[in-house]
Amino acid sequence: MASHAQCNLLHAYLDDELDLGRSMELEDHLAECGDCANEIASYRALREGIHAADLRYQPSSEFRSRLLSTLQQQERPQPTLIQRRIPRWSWAAVAALLLLASGALLLDLNQRSERRLASEIVTDHVRSLMASHLTDVATSDHHTVKPWFTGKLDFSPQVRDLSADGFELIGGRLEYLEGHGAAAIVYQRRKHIINLFTWPTPASDEEPQATAQQGFNLIEWKHAGMYYCAISDLNRQELTELASLLQK
Structure with missing residues (x-):
């Protein structure tokens, strides 16, 4: 393998898109290449931070309530020309879309994390059988x-x-x-x-x-x-x- 793994290969590894043989080959490379290992470690650190914070797939009800309360306050800055042309309910729709998008992002990160962990476990299981260790x-x-x-x-x-x-x-x-x-x-x-x-x-x-x-x-x-x-x-x-x- 080259002195540094290609970026798209690292991403495929993180997303659990490599077959078992290719995954094991890349892991051997990671054991020798500090730069590539650090890049993998940074993603894992992000994932562990999400787990440690106990983040869920959707924002909390308290957060949604605060956001909607802010949008519904009576005292607002003087609306711009664009704001005058957009109905008030449209801003609530935008807020709802943002909430859905953030929830979808957390869900995607969690699913990728689970797939990656399962791949690691399979790789270690197979290695333990093949290496007589x-x-x-x-x-x-x-x-x-x-x-x-x-x-x-x-x-x-x-x-x-x-x-x-x-x-x-x-x-x-x-x-x-x-x-x-x-x-x-x-x-x-x-x-x-x-x-x-x-x-x-x-x-x-x-x-x-x-x-x-x-x-x-x-x-x-x-x-x-x-x-x-x-x-x-x-x-x-x-x-x-x-x-x-x-x-x-």
């Missing part, structure tokens, strides 16, 4: 896996022994997702490997949501200040069962 600590003892992360992350991940339910714990490893450290707890169901990624999040609790990407099933949810995503080629029903067990 599935675990940093290989054991079925959750009392060994959980304390292994101490001092390596700024949080303590949940590690559950679910062997009685058919999900065998085989270890854990460190990952780097969304610009920060993450824990990957590895389970196995028959011959299917399951990566459970988790890290802290400022977002409120969310029920499990199932998606599919590049042939893998993903179940993600948020609970008690933590984000979770289980990914595998296991069928969706059994992967959802794992998510339910982890929430008990």
